[in-house]
Amino acid sequence: PHQGWSSPSVNLKRGNEIEAFNLFRLIGRTEMLPTALYSCCRLSTREVVHGQQREDGTPEAFSPEDLERCVDARMNLLMLDAQIAASIFDVDPSPACISPSMCHEQLAARRRSLPSRYLAVLGTSPLTRYIANNIGQLRLAGAICSSCADMLIARDSSSRLQIWKN
DSSP states (O other), rough: OOOOOOOOOOOTTTTOOHHHHHHHHTTTTGGGGGHHHHHHTTTTTTHHOOOEEEEOOEOOOOHHHHHHHHHHHHHHHHHHHHHHHHHHHSSSOTOSSSSSSHHHHHHHHHHHTHHHHHHHTTOOOTTTTHHHHHHHHHHHHTTTTTTHHHHHHHHHHHHHHHHHHH
């Protein structure tokens, strides 16, 4: 589990995500709501549905409308995560590839193994770097060349950045 989550404008401590979301809504800080909602989407289903406890023991929960918004956002993030996982290796080797046949074979193998390799991690967060980390391991193992690894990591980063911008 994550210990906390932050962006340039928000630093959320683990355990106060729903409280932060509700506070931002209450004080009209709508520019902070996307970061707070994203942080809430990473909570367990139990916490999303039943809420959290503040440090003083007071329960903190979503309004019914915000609970629906969070559940919908979690589903949308899961679908976006699946789209990235399904498409990241669906590419030809980099034009600068030094081993086109090896890299082509590895990219094809990753596409074929997608269900068993990535479905288990879907939903963790489409903004995390689990695919980039896997690509880095492929590079270290010599399974793909550095040019192809760099290309795939750039595709992964670009896809995740686009999610955040949207």
